[in-house]
Amino acid sequence: MIDSVQIRRQGPIDFKSHYEYMCVLQDSIPLQAVKVNLRQDALNFNADRIRLADWPPILNTLKINKSLISVSIKSCHQPGLGESDSEKYGIHFRRRIPPIRSKDMTFQLCRALAACLRVSNSLKEVELHGLPLRERDLRTLAKGLAASKSLESMSLPYSSCGDEGLEIICQSVKNSPTIKMINFTGCNLTWRGAQFIASIIKHQATRRHSEAWAESLRYRRPDLDCMNGLRRISLNCNTLVGDQGAKALAEVLGEDLWLKALDIRQCGITNEGAKAFLHALQTNTTLMVLDVRKNPLIDHELLKTVIERVLLNSHDTNSEYKWFTSPSSKGPKPRKPSSLRNGLKGKNIIRIGFATKKPFVPGRKYTPKELYAPEPKAAGVKGFLPWRTAERANRHREMSMDCISYSPTQTGSPVKVSVDSETSCDSDESEGSADLFIDRPGVPNKRNAINYKRLQVALEECQLRLEEERKARLRADDRIMELEVENTRLRRINRSLSETLETRTVTSVLLEDEGVLDSIEKILQ
Known part of the structure; x- marks a missing residue:
């Protein structure tokens, strides 16, 4: 087809x-x-x-x-602002x-x-x-x-x-x-x-x-x-x-x-x-x-x-x-757009306050962002980064650590670094391309990525099977409806036959007897 x-x-x-x-x-x-x-x-x-x-x-x-x-x-x-309002505030746009x-x-x-x-x-x-x-x-x-x-x-x-x-x-x-x-x-x-x-x-x-x-x-x-x-x-x-x-x-x-x-x-x-x-x-x-x-x-x-x-x-x-x-009882009220908070010109005013560096607490689990984030500096000081640049750098740093696996570290314990190569004789050639594994908490390694892909494939297969089963169930339901219609038709035929048999009188039964028919014929002759 x-x-x-x-x-x-x-x-x-x-x-x-x-x-x-x-x-x-x-x-x-x-x-x-x-x-x-x-x-x-x-x-x-x-x-x-x-x-x-x-x-x-x-x-x-x-x-x-x-x-x-x-x-x-x-x-x-x-609908947007009317013409009078747009002229009043100096806004000219077409929504x-x-x-x-x-x-x-x-x-x-x-x-x-x-x-x-x-x-x-x-x-x-x-x-x-x-x-x-x-x-x-x-x-x-x-x-x-x-x-x-x-x-x-x-x-x-x-x-x-x-x-x-x-x-x-x-x-x-x-x-x-x-x-x-x-x-x-x-x-x-x-x-x-x-x-x-x-x-x-x-x-x-x-x-x-x-x-x-x-x-x-x-x-x-x-x-x-x-x-x-x-x-x-x-x-x-x-x-x-x-x-x-x-x-x-x-x-x-x-x-x-x-x-x-x-x-x-x-x-x-x-x-x-x-x-x-x-x-x-x-x-x-x-x-x-x-x-x-x-x-x-x-x-x-x-x-x-x-x-x-x-x-x-x-x-x-x-x-x-x-x-x-x-809606107010379900959660906090929605925040107004910054353009409405700061005037009609559409300029956003963002104020960033830098907090002091918190002391390291022994025994606490820190995220990579907390452990390796640089200390913020005030504007005008050497090494100051705008907040957009700092966020972009943090995002790039997290993306570059996809193949790094972390394990919980205690206070004062050094970070373990192991370099794996194929053979000892090729160590000089493979030194630049060796895999680096650092035990730190919070970042997935290659195994987790592979397992995630496998789970995604298994989920897609289950969804396909579920879709096929749903279609098969719909076909089965249609077949059941057809059989029910056929069963109803046969019941009606059976009921009509039974009613016909019940309406047969005693006279019709006697007339079908050959002996009775022969006696009637002799009398008529």
Whole structure:
């Protein structure tokens, strides 16, 4: 079989190979940012760094793919300073706008995603972060959501879709049998969008009540957690939701038994909206997360009461629905660029302070950089080196010591140096090319380099075997599906034959007896 034909046939189940094949056809280079997470069957990259010429292979591969589990495409582009600001500060520049910010590019992306949602049975998560989605894009994406059979999470944070875009997407989400989580963080929603979300919760609750009643017949106990519908809704950073939207959500939560998490941070809620939620929690015992933090108009004591009441529903169990943590609690705040710290001209001011030389401590293990780094000298003194030159020299010194192996040295013990040559008679000739081995801690030797290369080769072989096993498993799954279809067909034939045999009456059996037929013939004669 021709290689190109085989690649096209394997395209739906192997994103990487088909993407590389499409790049070859277009005479372009596959991007490492696109291939970095494909081993986990996830497509995750920053769309701002993709050029216009690099988009067609990605979209053409995404249209037919059936193996991806997660698709996450993000855009962090921020518009530059306005003309008035640039004239005020004397800045004259033109910032390049990424191709993904154009309406034609977002439409092509949504169309490719919709095609993937129609054909894929493994795609579970879709996230479009910060993309400027228009009405035409959302309608195209909604058609794919309505046809999807596996999608569980739909996230459109900071997409500026507004209440109209929310309504377009949620029309498909409302009747979806698989979608459990939606995220509309920072989408410019108002209280009208919150009311529409409340109507969807009410609609799904009515349908679930009918299913629960049907399952509770004959003294059975319905399993509420296995029913279809939304489980988590995130509406953070929509300051126009306000108390009116909070009251609409609280009204439907009082009688709902299925929604597990509701995130409404920074939504302009006051004490009135918090009291509505507290009243709903008196009858709702299934909601495990109600995040109303970062609403400064809510009193601290009232906020504490609401959170304590929600935590009582979890019964101190480890639930799959977690509270979102703020970015500030995960680590130190990001450092501002030096150009912003030192003015608008872009000049960086770097101050270097030289510390005094520390005394040598016996028994302590020092790195080669600490042992052999020269003592810094102040500016103006003979032998002074700028910090850039010193760093470059240290880097060159570390690279030149690749074949040197260190062993821990004690205080006062000399460094052992051994020179190996092939023969004693050739010592004069091989003296200049002999290998030098110095026992010092921290620098890898040739053996470690060889072992590292061997481990790399073994890792690549394991990855190839894993890829072959995954493909074989997919072929086996397809064969199992074919056998199940054939088995179902044979069962139907068997059932129809058994029903035919059962419908035979006693009269038809008697008429088949030859003796009875002979007696009837004699009587007629």
